[in-house]
Structure formats: structure tokens, C-alpha cells
Amino acid sequence: MMPNETIRKINNKYGDPVFRMALSHLFEKGREAFQQVDVDKECESILRSKGKNPIITPELQVQIVRCAHELAKLEIWDIFSYIKTDVAIDGVTVHEGKIISFRWDGTNDLILYCTVPGDTDESLIEEASQKLDEMVEAYSVKHDDDGGDFDYPTAIWNAFLSVGIRPKRTECDRTVYV
Structure with a gap:
């Protein structure tokens, strides 16, 4: 066995x-x-x-x-x-920190997953989220639209970097299309 x-x-x-x-x-x-x-x-x-x-x-x-x-x-x-x-252990699924999912508010469709270090303070994650909101708002005002063409993945990365967090791209083990 x-x-x-x-x-x-x-x-x-x-x-x-x-x-x-x-x-x-x-x-x-x-x-x-x-x-x-x-x-x-x-x-x-x-x-x-x-x-x-x-x-x-x-x-x-x-x-x-x-x-x-x-x-x-x-x-x-x-x-x-x-x-x-x-700790990566062969045969065991682990991740290197906190996995964060970014999704569209209305549809719940995935924008991206990323991982931040496990000891990242929740207030920094919230601060990055607020920075992202500010970026979207600034884009919408500048381009006078709803932000549909906004580059969310890049903005998410930049929002984390702006508060001193270096995210990692989180890859899925499997994708299922429905």
C-alpha cells in the first residue's frame, strides 16, 4: 500500500x-x-x-x-x-505564502492569482488594494471611460510593488473550462 x-x-x-x-x-x-x-x-x-x-x-x-x-x-x-x-516537499502541494485572487466585481471572472510572502501584513495587502482602486479611478478620469481597456494585471503588480510587496505569479495545477 x-x-x-x-x-x-x-x-x-x-x-x-x-x-x-x-x-x-x-x-x-x-x-x-x-x-x-x-x-x-x-x-x-x-x-x-x-x-x-x-x-x-x-x-x-x-x-x-x-x-x-x-x-x-x-x-x-x-x-x-x-x-x-x-517548504516545497515532493508530492505535496504547498504554496509560498498567501494566495490572492483578483476577480471582476460583477461577474466574478478571474483576472489573476498571485502569491505574496506568508508573513505579509494584511494592512499592506489592503493598502495595495486601495492603490489599485486609485489607479483605476485615475485611468477612468483621464480616459473618460469605465476602465474597460485598463491593464489590470500590470496595475495589480505595480500596486503591490508600491507598498513594498513583491508578488509572484501563481500557476494553477489544472484549468477546467466550462
Whole structure:
């Protein structure tokens, strides 16, 4: 059985709330255990083992242990949140921050998706939205029309850049036309 199938069966058996808390419990117990590790002693032992692992050098193993020890000092939900938004893992769909969708007000048709860093303050996103409104209004006044020919994707990008946010173009995994 594939790992995803096994995990899905466990999730279905216990239900999503229990499954999520079990993941938290598993990571938390591991985090607590790692806080008790004598890192210097562990690293010495790794360096003395010289070459027992042909794939990872002892020096790299030491770096992994030190990194894990630092991570063990953080709150588990902060780590989960970071993994969700900033760690690309093969076979797992993640995104590198907050995905923002821009749509036409009347029709709800998509203009574009973009992603901003996960730690972007909501007030900056709102400020960029206000800048976009100002750009549309200025265009409408200058061209004496409703803004139908306005270049929204470029304006959205410029609005974010004007408040110090560098967005990324978000690509869809799949497009369905109806």
C-alpha cells in the first residue's frame, strides 16, 4: 500500500480533527524529546563515526542535528505554518505564502492569482488594494471611460510593488473550462 493511501486510511478511521491533533502530538513529543538531547555530545558521536553513512557526510549530519535542536525550541504550530507556506516537499502541494485572487466585481471572472510572502501584513495587502482602486479611478478620469481597456494585471503588480510587496505569479495545477 502506498504511504498516501495508508495515511488517508488512518485519517478516515479517526476523522480529520483527531488526525490533525495526532500529527501535532507526534511532532510535539518528538520536539520535546529533541530538547533533551545533548547536542554537543550527539555531534561528537557523529563526527567520530566518520563515513558510516555513505550518502550524508558527518559534517552535514552535525548541521542537521544543530538545525533540529534550534527548531525544537519553536512552537509546533509555528513550524506547521511555515511548512505549509514556505517548504516545497515532493508530492505535496504547498504554496509560498498567501494566495490572492483578483476577480471582476460583477461577474466574478478571474483576472489573476498571485502569491505574496506568508508573513505579509494584511494592512499592506489592503493598502495595495486601495492603490489599485486609485489607479483605476485615475485611468477612468483621464480616459473618460469605465476602465474597460485598463491593464489590470500590470496595475495589480505595480500596486503591490508600491507598498513594498513583491508578488509572484501563481500557476494553477489544472484549468477546467466550462
